[in-house]
Amino acid sequence: xxxxxxxxxxxxxxxxxxxxxxxxxxxxxxxxxxxxxxxxxxxxxxxxxxxxxxxxxxxxxxxxxxxxxxxxxxxxxxxxxxxxxxxxxxxxxxxxxxxxxxxxxxxxxxxxxxxxxxxxxxxxxxxxxxxxxxxxxxxxxxxxxxxxxxxxxxxxxxxxxxxxxxxxxxxxxxxxxxxxxxxxxxxxxxxxxxxxxxxxxxxxxxxxxxxxxxxxxxxxxxxxxxxxxxxxxxxxxxxxxxxxxxxxxxxxxxxxxxxxxxxxxxxxxxxxxxxxxxxxxxxxxxxxxxxxxxxxxxxxxxxxxxxxxxxxxxxxxxxxxx
Ligand code: F6P
Numbered sequence: 001x002x003x004x005x006x007x008x009x010x011x012x013x014x015x016x017x018x019x020x021x022x023x024x025x026x027x028x029x030x031x032x033x034x035x036x037x038x039x040x041x042x043x044x045x046x047x048x049x050x051x052x053x054x055x056x057x058x059x060x061x062x063x064x065x066x067x068x069x070x071x072x073x074x075x076x077x078x079x080x081x082x083x084x085x086x087x088x089x090x091x092x093x094x095x096x097x098x099x100x101x102x103x104x105x106x107x108x109x110x111x112x113x114x115x116x117x118x119x120x121x122x123x124x125x126x127x128x129x130x131x132x133x134x135x136x137x138x139x140x141x142x143x144x145x146x147x148x149x150x151x152x153x154x155x156x157x158x159x160x161x162x163x164x165x166x167x168x169x170x171x172x173x174x175x176x177x178x179x180x181x182x183x184x185x186x187x188x189x190x191x192x193x194x195x196x197x198x199x200x201x202x203x204x205x206x207x208x209x210x211x212x213x214x215x216x217x218x219x220x221x222x223x224x225x226x227x228x229x230x231x232x233x234x235x236x237x238x239x240x241x242x243x244x245x246x247x248x249x250x251x252x253x254x255x256x257x258x259x260x261x262x263x264x265x266x267x268x269x270x271x272x273x274x275x276x277x278x279x280x281x282x283x284x285x286x287x288x289x290x291x292x293x294x295x296x297x298x299x300x301x302x303x304x305x306x307x308x309x310x311x312x313x314x315x316x317x318x319x320x321x322x
Contacts, residue, residue, distance in 0.1 A: 001032065001095050001096045001119070001278065001279065002032065002033060002093070002095060003032065003033040003034070003035060003092075003093045003094050003095060003096075004023075004027055004032055004033075004034055004035070004094065004095070004096040004097065004098060004275070004278065005034075005035045005036075005037050005044075005049070005089055005092075005094040005096070005097045005098070006020060006023050006024065006027075006034060006035070006036055006037065006052070006068070006097075006098050006099075006100075007036075007037035007038075007039075007040050007041075007043060007044070007068060007097070007098075007099050007100070008020065008040060008066040008068045008069070008070045008099070008100045008101060008125075009040030009041055009070055009071065009072075009073075009099055009100070009101040009104070009105040009108065010040070010070060010072060010101040010102050010103070010104045010105045010126065011070070011101075011102065011126060011127065011128075011255060012064075012065050012066045012070045012139075012255055013102075013125045013126055013127050013137070013138055013139020013140075013142075013143070013255065013263075014064045014127075014138075014139045014142035014143065014255075014256070014257055014258065014259035014260070014263050015125065015138040015139050015142065015259040015263030015264060015266065015267035016065070016066040016068075016070075016100050016125055016138065016139070016267065017057075017060040017061060017063050017064075017065070017066060017067055017259075017267075018060075018061045018259060018263065018264040018265075018267030018268050018271070019100050019123050019125065019138060019267035019268070019270055019271040020036075020057060020060065020066070020067060020068060020100065020271065021057040021060055021061055021267075021268070021271070022267060022268040022269070022270070022271025022272045022275075023098050023100075023123075023271040023272075023274060023275055024036075024052050024053075024054070024056060024057045025054060025057065026271065026272040026275040026276070027275045028053065028054055030275060030276075030279060032275070032279075033051075033093075034051075034052040034053075035049050035050070035051060035052065035092055035093075035094050036049065036050045036051075036052045036056070036068050037049060037068065037089075038050060038068055038069050039068070039069045039070065039071045040068075040069070040070050040071045040072075040073060040099075040101070040105070041071070041073035041075075041076035041081075041085060041108050042071040042073040042075070042076070043068075043069070043071070044076070044085035044086075044088060044089060045073070045075055045076065045081055045084050045085045045088070047088040047091075047092070049088075049092050049094075061264055061268075062258050062259070062264075063258065063259075064142075064255075064256045064257045064258055064259060065256065066100075070101075072104060073108075076108050076112075077108070077111075079115065082108075082111060082112050082115050082116060083115070083116070085112070086112065086115075086116035086118055089118065090118075094118075095118070095119070096118070096119045096120070096278050097109070097112075097118055097119070097120040097121075098120070098121055098122070098123065098271075098274045098275065098278060099120065099121075099122045099123070100122070100123045100125045100138070100271075101122060101123075101125055101126065102124070102125060102126030102128065102130070102131055102137065103126070103130065103131065103302075103303040104303075105122055105125075106122050106131070106286055106299045106302045106303040107299075107303045109121075109122050109284075109299055110284060110299040110300050110303070113283060113284045113299070119278060119281075119282075119283040120283055120284065121274050121277050121278050121282060121283065121284075121285045121286070121287055121296075122274075122285070122286050122287065122299060122302075123138065123267075123270040123271060123273075123274050123287050124136070124137045124138060124270065124286055124287065124288040124289075124302070125137055125138035125139055125267075125270075126138075126139060126140070127139040127140055127142075127143035127170060127171075127177065127254060127255060128140070128170065128171045128172065128173075128174055128176060128177065129174075129176040129177070129307075130171070130173065130174040130176060130307055131286065131288065131302050131303070131307065132297065132301055132302050132303075132304075132305035132306065132307045133286055133288055133290075133295065133297025133298075133301055133302045133305075133307075134286065134288020134289055134290060134295065134297065134302075135288070135289055135290055135291070136266060136288065136289045137288070138263055138266055138267050138270060139255075139259070139263060140176065140177070140263075141260055141262040141263050141266075142257060142258075142259045142260045142262075142263045143170070143177060143254040143255065144177055144180050144181050144184070145260060146250075146253060146254050146257055147167075147169045147177055147181035147185075147220075147250055147254055148181045148184050148185050150167065150248070150250055150253070151167055151181060151182075151184075151185035151187065151218060151220065152185060154167055154218065154246075154248060155185070155186075155216070155218055158216040158217070158218065158246070159215065159216045161216070161244065162215040162216055162244065163216055163243075163244045163245065163246055164206060164216065164217045164218075164219065164237070164243045164244065164245050164246075165216070165217070165218050165219070165245075165246050165248065166219045166221060166230045166233065166234040166237075166245060166246065166247045166248070167218065167219070167220050167221065167230070167247075167248045167249075167250060168221045168222075168223050168229065168230035168247075168248070168249045168250060168251075169181060169220060169221070169222060169223065169250050169254065170222075170223055170250070170251070170252075170254050170255070171192075171222045171223060171224070172223060172224045173193060173224060173226070174192070174193060174194065174222070174307075174309070175190070175191075175192020175193055175194050175195070175222040175309055176309070177222065177254070178190055178191065178192050178220045178221065178222035179192055179309060179313055179314060179317070180313070181220060182218075182220035182317055183313060183316065183317040183320075185218060185220065186218070186320065186321055187218040187219065187220040187317065187321060188205070188206065188209055188214070188217040188218055188219065188321045189202055189205065189206065189217065189218075189219040189220070189321075190219075190220050190314065190317055191219065191220070191221040191222065191227050191233065192222045192227065192309065192314075193222060193224060193226030193227055194308075194309040195309070195311075195314060197227065197233075199233070199236050199237065199240070200240070202219075202237065203236075203237055203240045203241045206219075206237065206241060206243060207241055207243075209322075210243075212322070217243075219233075219234075219237075221233055223249075230247055230248075230249060231247055231249075234247045266289060269289070269294065270287050270288070270289070270294075273287050273294040274287045277296060282296060284298060284299050284300075285297065285298065285299060286298075286299055286301075286302040288302075
């Protein structure tokens with residue numbers, strides 16, 4: 001292997017830049033050349049390539065977003081799209097790939113490997129933390145802390161007005177952000193897709209909390225079709241309880257911002273580990289962390305298998321919010 005391509009794909013996550021930096025500098029240190037691919041799979045199809053050297057990644061470790069840009073690319077889901085991407089990469093002399101992303105990125109990479117046999121590994125990265133085969137995904141920690149800061153602020157104003165504050169956090173199909181930010185923020189209720197929501201029971205618990213002397217409550221809700229979203233839920237609760245309710249949707253605020261130390265450190269570790277995995281002959285693998293150690297998982301497992309929520313954390317949040 002002489003030249004590797006590096007790209008970021010899907011939802012950006014804080015720490016992606018730290019990971020790009022680690023890939024570029026580790027690869028060059030190991031004697032490889034590095035080509036940056038701008039805009040993920042769309043950039044492969046459009047041949048948006050740039051040469052990268054040690055200085056290309058200066059001063060990015062502290063920045064959110066991704067210097068290589070990102071996209072969601074329907075064309076890459078087609079055989080023709082992947083064939084064009086591979087032809088462009090081969091013409092540019094790229095003979096190995098490292099992507100940084102989540103489920104969609106892993107699926108795209110697996111299909112590219114099956115179809116084109118271009119060696120490829122993915123660094124686990126999504127604020128959702130929903131990839132199987134890794135305890136941690138890059139960006140989750142910073143996003144969770146961003147959500148937590150918002151919850152703390154909302155608690156201040158909810159307490160001042162004796163209100164019930166509903167906060168929607170990201171995590172399309174999973175409740176990691178909601179669960180852990182909720183636990184850390186002392187939320188009275190946490191609504192996630194993994195645990196069916198009984199709205200009547202939730203209303204009753206909020207009213208019972210008032211009887212126990214609580215004057216305000218925080219309800220953290222994971223976005224998405226399973227929970228039905230925060231607005232619909234808050235309307236139902238307001239109609240059934242007559243509590244004074246306010247709703248906040250955090251949205252893409254959670255994706256931005258300077259990565260915290262954990263995401264910079266883990267981005268650095270994952271990036272370096274990905275280069276070494278590729279050089280060791282690994283392909284079609286997700287590079288993640290299990291029990292704090294670098295861990296490889298088949299890409300197909302990473303995006304098809306479900307990473308379970310720890311019910312004990314949910315139970316703990318309820319006990320501690322009483
Ligand atoms: O996968 C990361 C994520 O932020 C999800 O939590 C969210 O549902 C989705 O991306 C939003 O996607 P987009 O940036 O395309 O609106």
